[in-house]
Amino acid sequence: MKRTRSVNAIGNVGGPYLSERAWGTVREDYSSHGTAWESFPHDHARSRAYRWNEDGLAGICDRHQLICFAVALWNGHDRILKERVFGLTGNEGNHGEDVKESYFYLDSTPTHSYMKYLYKYPQAAFPYRRLVEENRRRGRHDPEFELMDSGVFDENRYFDVFVEYAKATPEDLCIRIQVVNRGPEQAELTLLPTLWYRNTWSWGSDIRRPRLRQGEPMNQMSVIETQHEYYGLRRLLCDGEPTLLFTENDTNSRRLYSDPEGVRYVKDSFHDYVVQGQKDAVNPDHVVTKAAAQYVLTLAPGDTKTFKLRFTNGEESSGFATQDFDAVFTTRVSRRRTSSMTALRRAICRKMRAECSGKPLLDCSGANSFITMRSIDGSRAIRACRSRRVSVSMAATRTGRTSITPMSSRCRTSGSTPGMPHGISPFTASRLRSSTRHLPRISSS
Numbered sequence: 001m002k003r004t005r006s007v008n009a010i011g012n013v014g015g016p017y018l019s020e021r022a023w024g025t026v027r028e029d030y031s032s033h034g035t036a037w038e039s040f041p042h043d044h045a046r047s048r049a050y051r052w053n054e055d056g057l058a059g060i061c062d063r064h065q066l067i068c069f070a071v072a073l074w075n076g077h078d079r080i081l082k083e084r085v086f087g088l089t090g091n092e093g094n095h096g097e098d099v100k101e102s103y104f105y106l107d108s109t110p111t112h113s114y115m116k117y118l119y120k121y122p123q124a125a126f127p128y129r130r131l132v133e134e135n136r137r138r139g140r141h142d143p144e145f146e147l148m149d150s151g152v153f154d155e156n157r158y159f160d161v162f163v164e165y166a167k168a169t170p171e172d173l174c175i176r177i178q179v180v181n182r183g184p185e186q187a188e189l190t191l192l193p194t195l196w197y198r199n200t201w202s203w204g205s206d207i208r209r210p211r212l213r214q215g216e217p218m219n220q221m222s223v224i225e226t227q228h229e230y231y232g233l234r235r236l237l238c239d240g241e242p243t244l245l246f247t248e249n250d251t252n253s254r255r256l257y258s259d260p261e262g263v264r265y266v267k268d269s270f271h272d273y274v275v276q277g278q279k280d281a282v283n284p285d286h287v288v289t290k291a292a293a294q295y296v297l298t299l300a301p302g303d304t305k306t307f308k309l310r311f312t313n314g315e316e317s318s319g320f321a322t323q324d325f326d327a328v329f330t331t332r333v334s335r336r337r338t339s340s341m342t343a344l345r346r347a348i349c350r351k352m353r354a355e356c357s358g359k360p361l362l363d364c365s366g367a368n369s370f371i372t373m374r375s376i377d378g379s380r381a382i383r384a385c386r387s388r389r390v391s392v393s394m395a396a397t398r399t400g401r402t403s404i405t406p407m408s409s410r411c412r413t414s415g416s417t418p419g420m421p422h423g424i425s426p427f428t429a430s431r432l433r434s435s436t437r438h439l440p441r442i443s444s445s
Helices: 128-137 253-257 269-274 322-356 426-435
Strands: 057-061 067-074 103-108 114-122 158-169 172-181 187-197 212-214 221-228 232-239 243-247 290-299 304-312 370-374 380-384 392-396 402-406
Touching: 057 114, 057 158, 067 114, 067 158, 114 322, 158 187, 158 322, 172 187, 172 290, 172 322, 187 212, 187 232, 187 269, 187 304, 212 243, 212 290, 221 243, 221 290, 232 290, 243 269, 269 290, 290 304
Parallel strands: 370 392
Antiparallel strands: 057 067, 067 187, 103 114, 114 158, 158 172, 172 304, 187 290, 212 221, 221 232, 232 304, 243 290, 370 380, 392 402
């Protein structure tokens, strides 16, 4: 990390710094009385250019937040293109500000060499109005009305959208998007992996406008190119030759302020193109500040579709060859697993040392004992623990429970904590059990 601070590496210094929500924040508040919630509502977010930061689903950007990437979705029923999370402002929610979505940050390394995100997207129309009206109707002492309560997830009628990032090098970012139909019927989805520049040219300090353009197709890949004076040449390679869409990251003053002379190609042009069916909404010149690859898919119940992209500075790229692209994810996940297990081992050992302090039966000064952790599939991972007289076996059952029993004949069990070496408190026992409840699977090799 220290080494990369001195280079212009968008991959290594970049990460999940893109906000989940930039609308309704004080950062973008230009109201006379500080009413950020009302002056920049969610309904304006798709049409109004941000100045200080951007937002998006599973979004990433460089450390200066100049180049941004995120995914946009449309299920064929929503009234707007899903580009960012939805939530309630402080005056709308019965318990204040609250996001009303279902998404999970599943994994990430400290350097963001590997990241994984999950968004659960309903197949029915997203209940924007109902979420606002129902929560506004409820009082402070009533429970919140959540997305799950609206019924849009009934019968598992939703898509799981997994987004993974893995860095082959600091300048070469592999992107894998998997869409799963969890519902009982066939369903359609439009997926728009989107690349854009934060608007830095509309505020007077720097009128230079960076550019994205359509590159030459290669090896069944559509290509979006950009030449930035700070980052140089970058290319987004899109597997499967999807249709490329182009527009500007500028405010739609025609929609927001009834300005007849407002620019034509604007921030929400992809919404007009996909949702409203206006085919002339996108820029035919293909030289812009916002671009996306359009994938339209139909999935049978339980089906999964995978999409591969690559954001790189290389003029020559191996693209999406299995032995190269998939190997990047395999390597990163393997290293992440090793790192997680090492961190877990250290945490357990630190806790045991603290509990063993001053107890002669649990001398932690030795280096001959070990902890054996059994994963759900029965394989074992041996992790050294600096305790001469304590050895603990943790066997995780398929129900998720963990039994912890002494392996050393010199260890006595505590009556208050069955199966634990004498001197380990019930608190530590519960922490040890919970720490191994979700251990990653470890291959027998």
